[in-house]
Amino acid sequence: MTWYDVYAIFQGAVFTVSISLASIVIGLPLGLGFALIRWSSVPVLDRFVVVYVSVIRASPAVTLALLIFFALPVVGISLGAVTAAVVTLTLSTAAFNTEIWRGALMSFPREQLESARAFGMTRGLRFRRIVFPQLVHSALPALVNEMTLQVKSSPAIAVLGLVDITRAASRVGARTYDPLPPFVVALVLYSLIVAVFVMTQRLIERRRAAEMEALR
Amino acid sequence: MTPPMDDAEAPVVLAAHGVSKSFGANTVLTDMELTVRKGETVCLLGPSGSGKSTFLRCLNWLEEPDAGFIVLKGQRIGIRPSGNIVMNDRELAAIRTRIGMVFQHFALWPHLTVLENVMEAPIHVQRRDKAEVRREAEALLQRVGIADKAGQYPARLSGGQKQRVGIARALAMKPDLLLFDEPTSALDPELVGEVLAVMKDLAREGMTMVVVTHEMAFARDVASRVVFLDQGRIVESGAPEEFFTRPKTDRARQFLLRYSAQ
Amino acid sequence: MNGFTIVWDNRDVLLSGFANTIALSAIAAVVSLVLGALLAMALMARSKAARIGATVYVDAMRCVPFLLLAYLIYYGLPSFGIRMSNWTSGLIALIVYNVAYMAELLRAAWANLPKESIEAGHAFGFHGLKLVRRIILPPVFFAAVPMIGNQTIQIIKDSAFLTIIAVAELTQAAMAIQTTYFVPFASFVAAIALYWITCMAIETGVAFVGRVAKARQ
Numbered sequence: 001m002t003w004y005d006v007y008a009i010f011q012g013a014v015f016t017v018s019i020s021l022a023s024i025v026i027g028l029p030l031g032l033g034f035a036l037i038r039w040s041s042v043p044v045l046d047r048f049v050v051v052y053v054s055v056i057r058a059s060p061a062v063t064l065a066l067l068i069f070f071a072l073p074v075v076g077i078s079l080g081a082v083t084a085a086v087v088t089l090t091l092s093t094a095a096f097n098t099e100i101w102r103g104a105l106m107s108f109p110r111e112q113l114e115s116a117r118a119f120g121m122t123r124g125l126r127f128r129r130i131v132f133p134q135l136v137h138s139a140l141p142a143l144v145n146e147m148t149l150q151v152k153s154s155p156a157i158a159v160l161g162l163v164d165i166t167r168a169a170s171r172v173g174a175r176t177y178d179p180l181p182p183f184v185v186a187l188v189l190y191s192l193i194v195a196v197f198v199m200t201q202r203l204i205e206r207r208r209a210a211e212m213e214a215l216r
Numbered sequence: 217m218t219p220p221m222d223d224a225e226a227p228v229v230l231a232a233h234g235v236s237k238s239f240g241a242n243t244v245l246t247d248m249e250l251t252v253r254k255g256e257t258v259c260l261l262g263p264s265g266s267g268k269s270t271f272l273r274c275l276n277w278l279e280e281p282d283a284g285f286i287v288l289k290g291q292r293i294g295i296r297p298s299g300n301i302v303m304n305d306r307e308l309a310a311i312r313t314r315i316g317m318v319f320q321h322f323a324l325w326p327h328l329t330v331l332e333n334v335m336e337a338p339i340h341v342q343r344r345d346k347a348e349v350r351r352e353a354e355a356l357l358q359r360v361g362i363a364d365k366a367g368q369y370p371a372r373l374s375g376g377q378k379q380r381v382g383i384a385r386a387l388a389m390k391p392d393l394l395l396f397d398e399p400t401s402a403l404d405p406e407l408v409g410e411v412l413a414v415m416k417d418l419a420r421e422g423m424t425m426v427v428v429t430h431e432m433a434f435a436r437d438v439a440s441r442v443v444f445l446d447q448g449r450i451v452e453s454g455a456p457e458e459f460f461t462r463p464k465t466d467r468a469r470q471f472l473l474r475y476s477a478q
Numbered sequence: 479m480n481g482f483t484i485v486w487d488n489r490d491v492l493l494s495g496f497a498n499t500i501a502l503s504a505i506a507a508v509v510s511l512v513l514g515a516l517l518a519m520a521l522m523a524r525s526k527a528a529r530i531g532a533t534v535y536v537d538a539m540r541c542v543p544f545l546l547l548a549y550l551i552y553y554g555l556p557s558f559g560i561r562m563s564n565w566t567s568g569l570i571a572l573i574v575y576n577v578a579y580m581a582e583l584l585r586a587a588w589a590n591l592p593k594e595s596i597e598a599g600h601a602f603g604f605h606g607l608k609l610v611r612r613i614i615l616p617p618v619f620f621a622a623v624p625m626i627g628n629q630t631i632q633i634i635k636d637s638a639f640l641t642i643i644a645v646a647e648l649t650q651a652a653m654a655i656q657t658t659y660f661v662p663f664a665s666f667v668a669a670i671a672l673y674w675i676t677c678m679a680i681e682t683g684v685a686f687v688g689r690v691a692k693a694r695q
Contacts, residue, residue: 058631058677059670060638063649067670070662074481114278115323119337119389120313123305129340133327148540155545158642166546170553179553183546191541198541211371 001181005172012168013189020151023089031097039105056095061156064088069160085157093150104139148197226253229393229424234284244270245448257419259435260428262445268428276315316386316394321402322378324370331366334388356384360414376407393424432475436460444468481664488655495651503634506572514580521585539578545639552643568640587622620691627684631677
């Protein structure tokens, strides 16, 4: 294995990170939107969200990627591999985010909404100034956890012929007939990426613990 | 039902006529009448479940009455002046800015500091000048004796401190009147006094207030008028000296007996 | 829908893939649950060495994506002279990976167990393994059933990755039908429907166990 191979795996890492970030960035507001549809029981649409969440929760990312990449052209929607990958990961993470946001909305204190109404806030203002900031606070730990899971399921896009860390490593291994060194490099890179999320999570947990401590 | 002469001359701030409300088969309020004049402190008394909190919440339309109407300084709340159409979110919001409310469980916004809680609605709802609002908010916190906590988050405060912030927050809107929904019943007994003291000052300064409370001493000493509710109806209404010393109905007598025993 | 007729005609392929997915997931779920219980004991052990060893293993698995572990076992182990079929490699990967998750969720349920019932066990002379086996683990399992159900769903989803190392599971079968007849929509929709039905079955089972557990309280 040469330095060039390490560089190739590193490029795979850059791809993994960017595609995961793209799906996270789109999946967060999308999940919130779906959760709001469920929360305010928009007729018909909320049934649609229930089925969507249930099906996606049960679908392996690999199978979903194949469906989106190979099957959508049949109904006239043709996506490039990269777009199909982002769509797959976004649909998948948005389903889990929907449940997280919805859980936070369901446990949102009624009195908070009421005091906002009593102070003359309109619906939009109530959501922006009172609900949303508290929602982010209560949903954040679960959301970051979901991001970690998302990064770990991103190798699924290898079935679309895209070269992420895992695939880059296996290609180097196949060429050099010595698969272990590239896999170790891939492991290290993954651990670094996941560590960023896990550390964020720990940081949030520690800050929450400090907040609780301060309340005593 | 005859208020003292000097109050009779004061203009009516809020009036409720024939307000009724039921939740499903359960009738909570029947044909409620109330007139609040400028500078009055009206205390709503009654056993728990008598409907006094629901009635208070109807006054700013947090609860939508099934029948009757509420008028704030000549303007109907909840129903548009033209015809029988319920107001939309925006119209209701505009009227609610003129009615301050203090909640039983404080309902301070936990993600904002004490000062930010007080400044939030004046800046974002009333769109007033930020620097001016800040000066006023600081003065209000001073007035309720909590200026040193301005930068703290509500979770760090005691119940009594939270409720004083709740009052300052309501005052910051410069409302025509203040509604208090059992402001001291979530407090530890030793903290009740500090909140009642603030309310007493407000009453003396001529703030118009409607107070749902179980604090009989406060009602007797501070109220310009008490209204006694039972099972969703107004049973008695009059001057506190009258009500506390010579209640006219059996139900009021029983109620007072139970509370004086405590 | 012509495609679905073709998939129906090839249902043997799809169903044998489905059978493989179920077999792999079921064995992996049971084995990793049992081994996970042992690992959970290590996580909660008094010995510091056992705790650290177990924690390192759990954390390592939480950092690695499943596919990379499957690659390591399938392509990497032969370097050490260990050769296995892709089916066995896949199964081992599923187990090695999910033992860590099962252990962690059992540990969480264990940590939330009321202290009194353990103390009562001590008071009645239970200790060591017997205390764990008779007093601690049964309520831990009951409390953890929803999480175990979730993890089993995760195992089924992980097993789809094995298509990349050519294990003949459900997604692989769908892929095979699609490449032969070019009916991508029908074949992948059929596969996802089967995954969905399986997960619904697991969730129903979890709800049933939950009701039983409640009735016994």
